[in-house]
Amino acid sequence: xxxxxxxxxxxxxxxxxxxxxxxxxxxxxxxxxxxxxxxxxxxxxxxxxxxxxxxxxxxxxxxxxxxxxxxxxx
Numbered sequence: 517x518x519x520x521x522x523x524x525x526x527x528x529x530x531x532x533x534x535x536x537x538x539x540x541x542x543x544x545x546x547x548x549x550x551x552x553x554x555x556x557x558x559x560x561x562x563x564x565x566x567x568x569x570x571x572x573x574x575x576x577x578x579x580x581x582x583x584x585x586x587x588x589x590x
Contacts, residue, residue, distance in 0.1 A: 525586050532579035539573035541565075546572070 538545045546565040553559050 521586070525583055528579045528583045528586070532576045532583065535572040535576035535579065539569050539576050541569055 538549070541547070546568040549568050550563065550565045553563060
């Protein structure tokens with residue numbers, strides 16, 4: 517593997533870890549994101565902490581799966 521591909525895998529792993537922390541609501545991060553965005557003009561009523569957690573969970577899953585597939589390639 518080249519250095520660039522290792523850097524991409526590292527970035528995906530770090531992003532997956534960070535979004536996993538939000539998805540599992542570590543230290544109320546989802547509520548903090550919601551509180552920050554709730555007072556912004558143009559934000560819809562559909563934005564809830566549960567939606568933030570769900571979105572980050574999907575992003576974490578996709579990111580970690582991409583790392584696993586990247587490592588499995590010869």
